[in-house]
Amino acid sequence: MNRTVASWWALAIVLVGVSLMAPLFMSGYALRFCTFVLMWIGLAGSLNLLTGYTGYLDFGHVAFFGTGAYVTGVLMLKVGLPFFPAMFAGAVIAAVIACLVGIPTMRLKGAYFAIAMLAFAEAMKHVVLELDGITGGGNGLSLPIYTNYTFFYYTMLAAVVFTIAVTYWFGRSKFGYALKAIREDELAADVSGVNTFSCKLIAFGISAFVAGMIGGIYAYWMTFLTPDDSFNVLLTVRMIIMAFLGGAGTVLGPIIGATFLASIEEILWASFAYTYLIIVGVIVVIVVLYIPRGIVGLIGEKLIKQYRRKGKSA
Amino acid sequence: MVLKTEKVTKTFGDLLALDAVDVSLARGDILGMIGPNGSGKTTLFNVVSGVYRPAAGDIFFQGKSITGRTPHYICRKGIARTFQIAQPFSQMTLLENVLIGAMWGDGKSLSKGRDAAEEVLDFVGLGEKAHLVPDEVTTEDRRRLELARALATKPEVLLLDEMMAGLTPTEIEEVLVLLRQIHASGVTIFMVEHIMQAVMSVCHRIIVLNYGQVIAEGTPGEVVKDEEVIRAYLGDRYV
């Protein structure tokens, strides 16, 4: 194993170690903030699994987050299931719904897919509103209360580690290559033997599973859900921006993008909600116009050029 | 017959692109397909490789019907194709491009696929450039990359869409050498070509398409003298 790879692994281990021990040293506020950042890393990461690797821009991804949240909430409140089975069920149901929606929708090209998914998310919000007997509709859903914030930190951390591991696997597995081929040129992938239809659906299902899982954790953590909060298009927007800002299709991208944006949000949100969104909008415009490959892409390009130059002179 | 189309017809709205086209390839054939622009040659390739579904007619591969099957199924069964304008995966290295073919068209694992991909790249003469991306190599190299990716899927039948377009005579000879080697290893070749030098020297038989119909079929010598062919290319005056 060469030195650069070894140092990345060392860094990763250090980070994991730090994050495992962090709660021992943090105040309640800091702990909640870190959990919040972790949640966004996970959400941006889940979107990245689909959009970064297959190129299908899911503008309705929040639907899977909200589904996970509500299924978890309903199962815990009305059926009395304990948290982990309920959360798992929420994630599975989100994945199943993604596959069902994906079968017809993934035949659509770029922008059409994006907006069809946006419409889907809006429709899901209204489904939840209409089924108010089960979900509490516009009045919201209250879950059993549990205020052990350290618990939520570690659960969210576990979910994020899982997401990162899956992303890492996407980057270097046979399946991951198929997804990248789909992203580059779906037709060429098809005639080269890639079963684009099932690969896309699987990626979609996995990304929805992760979003659903995080939704479930969010539900229990927040204790109270409303359709507007859980199915809000702005959540999807943030996921997309975080993934693209950091660098879609990479492992680090969502981590960097989410940490950066979530931090800005925390600073500005309380006092300047609208200003925060304007800044987000400006960031999007700047990223699209000047750094379309995101921060990781920017750094990555420089590193690749250096690597190639070294390789040539060696 | 390793590949056979029976009365294959394809329409796009009002446009009749293919009109009851019958083509047969025996194992070991090198069949050339020529015809004026817009005569339906690439459309036929698209139908055979599963990109389009024919409006009527059937396609048989090794005796079994593949009509209406998905492109990846057909690829895995053993029909590979190249595109007229090369469509490489631009964010991947040449090696990774070919790797896709080896893994998904031939079913190899990641590590075995890499070995296979390297071999194929060496075979087409791109071995040294394996770690470059398509943007960094010449157009001719990208064509060879298409060929390499198709070969990596270990096809029985290779559909080549205008591989020689824009090449110098020397380059054409190089590609012909490759084609003869590929043929010698047991692959049946079906090629669309405009460059007569290539078609005449390497094809066993030729079919001629015009306005979606087969207007002539036979050995190269027979086809160039065929009245219909001359009429299609040069007009009535030259018949």
Place this chain on the structure above:
Amino acid sequence: MLLQVLLNGILIGGIYASFAVGFSLIFGVLRIVNIVHGEFIMLGAFITYWLYSIFGIDPFLSLPVSFALLFVGGYLLQRFVINRIIEAPEIMSLLLTFGLSLIIVNIALIVWKGDYRLVNPEYAGANLELGTLIIPYIRLATCVFALLAVGGLQFFLQHTNTGRAIKATSQNKEGARLQGVNPARIYAITFALGAGITAIAGSLLSMSFSVFPAMGGDYLLFSFFIVVVGGMGDLPGALVGGFILGILQSLVTNFIGAGLNYIVIFLVLYVMLITRPTGIFGRGLIE
């Protein structure tokens, strides 16, 4: 009763059509999905609102102002910002216009606050009564004006040089360029036209529906529905699509329940996208 419901739907449909044609035009020529579309509606509505509440200008008289302001704004926006990524993959224009939308909506929220407003001229409550049918004058007038605007746009496209250049560019960019058409200029003008007519639609909407900074979102979705059903890039199709949406909404709200509106619209949209993405007339563009 059914007749009244249908009539309501048609009256609304006319306005819906007017804000969808802009969306369709922009997609047909520039091939981008313009998320700022919703904000064109919002800005048009606010222009009318402020002109009415501050200067007492009749809403119908504010239409040319709306058109002019958004025409200029749209031209500048396209020429200096959007044109930079016109050749990039669709996702880029989607994201870019989304970012712009965020900026515009939130500036509006800061400056104008989120309160719901309505433009309420004195003649607002008057109705035309035909037998058992009640036709509010406002609805009738706004529908007529909407159709006039669409007709005007269509006339412009068919019978002026610029209009024909626009149509040529949408059908075959390279061909048009070879004939001397400057695509960059055409893109900017088309975008400006789309913005302008959408602003008119927004102004008309302000007389029947609430005006607030975030209002664009729903109308954007409606626009998408209309152009998919009517055929993306096809103006007469957008007209038909608008009426279909209006009638559909009216029927659902009256006979099933207002809450189901979105779900029904989504289902119909879905079925259209799967079975006939080129729209009912089959003339829509899907790439």
